Amino acid sequence: xxxxxxxxxTNMPYIGRFAPSPTGPLxxxxxxxxxxxxxxxxxxxxxxxxxxxxxxxxxxxxxxxxLILETLDAYQLYSDDxxxxxxxxxxxxxxxxxxLIKQDYVFPCSCSRKQLIAVNGVHFGNxxxxxxxxxxxxxxxxxxxxxxxxxxxxxxxxxxxxFHQSLQHDIGDFVVKRKDLLWxxxxxxxxxxxxxxxxxxxRGIDLIDSTLRxxxxxxxxxxxxxxxxHIPVACADNGQKLSKQxxxxxxxxxxxVENIWRALSWLGQKPPKKLQSxxxxxxxxxxxxxxxxxxxxxIKSKSAE
Numbered sequence: 001x002x003x004x005x006x007x008x009x010t011n012m013p014y015i016g017r018f019a020p021s022p023t024g025p026l027x028x029x030x031x032x033x034x035x036x037x038x039x040x041x042x043x044x045x046x047x048x049x050x051x052x053x054x055x056x057x058x059x060x061x062x063x064x065x066x067l068i069l070e071t072l073d074a075y076q077l078y079s080d081d082x083x084x085x086x087x088x089x090x091x092x093x094x095x096x097x098x099x100l101i102k103q104d105y106v107f108p109c110s111c112s113r114k115q116l117i118a119v120n121g122v123h124f125g126n127x128x129x130x131x132x133x134x135x136x137x138x139x140x141x142x143x144x145x146x147x148x149x150x151x152x153x154x155x156x157x158x159x160x161x162x163f164h165q166s167l168q169h170d171i172g173d174f175v176v177k178r179k180d181l182l183w184x185x186x187x188x189x190x191x192x193x194x195x196x197x198x199x200x201x202x203r204g205i206d207l208i209d210s211t212l213r214x215x216x217x218x219x220x221x222x223x224x225x226x227x228x229x230h231i232p233v234a235c236a237d238n239g240q241k242l243s244k245q246x247x248x249x250x251x252x253x254x255x256x257v258e259n260i261w262r263a264l265s266w267l268g269q270k271p272p273k274k275l276q277s278x279x280x281x282x283x284x285x286x287x288x289x290x291x292x293x294x295x296x297x298x299i300k301s302k303s304a305e
Contacts, residue, residue, distance in 0.1 A: 012199045012224075014046025018077070019189070021053040022064035025250035026071045028259070028304055029204065029234045035263050036231050036293070037202040038077055038284075043291040049196055050079035054087045055183050067250075074253035075260060076280045084196065086188050093183045096191045096221055097140060097176060105146060105220045106176060108138040122172035140177040142186075147216045155215060158229035159297050160205065165212050174213050186213050194223040202293075205230040205300060231296055234266065234304040256280050260287075266302060268295030 018034045020026065026034070041048040050072065052065055069083070100106040111127050119126070123141060144167050153171075154164035165171055176187040189210075193201070208230045218225045236248070251259060257276065260283045264271040269290060275283055 012197075014041055014044040014199055015049065015197045016041035016046060016200045016202060017049040017051055017193070017196065017198050018072075019051040019053050019192075020068050021056070022060045022068060023056075024061050024064055025067045027248035027250060028263070029248060031075070031251055031259060031263050032231065032234055032266060033202070033204050034072065034075075034077055035260065035287070036229075036267055039267075039287045039291040040200065040202045040229070040293060042284075042288040044200075046200075047080040048077075049081050049084070049198070050077075051084040051192060051196070052086065053185070053188070054085055055185065055188055057087075057182075071251050071253050075251075075256045076284060081196075084192065086183075086192065089188070089192065089195075090183065092191050092195060093177075093188050096187060100142070100176070100217075100220060101140075103220065104143075106140045106142050107173075109141045109173070109175075110136045110138045110179075119172075120169075122169060123174075124168050124172045126173075137179040139175045139179045141173040142176050142213070142217065142220075144171055144173055144213075144216060147220055153212050153215075155211060155228065157208065157211075158227060159293065160208065160230050160300075161298065163208060163211070165209070170209075171213060176217070186210060186217060190214050190217045190221070190223065193226060194218070194221070198226050199224075200229070201226045202229045202231065204233050206233050229293060231267070231293075232299040233301045235301050236304060257283060260284070266304070268292070 016037045018037050020030060020034075038048050050069075052068070054060060054065065072078070097106065109123065109127055111123060113121060116123055116126065125145060148167060151167045152164045153167060154162060157163050174186060175184045178184055211228055215225060217223075257278065257280055260280060261271055261276050264283070264287055269287060269292060271283070271286060275286060
């Protein structure tokens with residue numbers, strides 16, 4: 001396991017966060033993740049932060065950042081600190097990469113996705129690493145074999161229980177800076193969670209596969225390790241998860257009460273029907289007071305209907 005008492009957050013003030021990427025407007029699945037993380041933070045009398053993960057300009061939708069923030073405002077989900085934009089934090093990510101390079105936890109790699117097809121896209125010591133003097137574009141990969149000597153690796157999720165993966169077959173040597181010089185999600189997220197003092201991460205189970213990669217980076221960098229709780233994914237009638245890629249409809253900012261009540265119900269909180277005619281503030285207050293996250297224990301997915 002990667003958990004270690006050195007990384008315990010038991011005695012730290014609760015800080016949670018919601019970190020959407022601006023590839024499209026928020027949808028019902030986004031609301032579930034935002035609301036669950038907000039309720040968990042507020043029920044612990046903690047802080048709740050908003051971070052915009054705008055690291056990939058080619059994938060961004062025009063005006064998506066403003067749409068996301070306008071929607072969160074309409075649902076009265078406000079950040080307790082200044083909103084962070086990852087596009088403004090490259091110096092922090094570079095400092096972390098420099099530390100990993102100095103410690104020999106990363107290596108340059110020019111392997112393409114096509115080259116890794118035969119191993120299901122998992123890089124596991126597949127290439128020559130001495131590329132720093134070569135004109136060929138390269139990515140920086142994290143050396144999982146140096147970081148972890150046991151396989152499989154695991155962690156305990158507060159909702160999903162014991163979760164494990166194989167370094168060789170599931171994780172491999174993952175990218176922390178891309179060939180196109182853009183920062184990879186794994187490194188940027190780990191740096192920002194540490195810099196913002198995040199102690200608890202409540203997010204969708206579709207991101208649970210990233211957790212062990214993030215744990216390895218946290219240990220290599222000497223960062224505190226948050227506690228994780230992965231809520232079920234919301235699925236459409238066809239079984240696909242609600243996502244921007246699958247063209248999930250944008251949240252209606254004109255009817256937040258209806259959607260928050262629906263989200264509370266989906267999250268297993270059983271809000272009374274009389275709250276359907278209440279205000280957003282009243283709904284959120286009820287949700288904080290009655291928050292029971294363990295109602296979602298062991299559930300992987302649920303229909304959005």
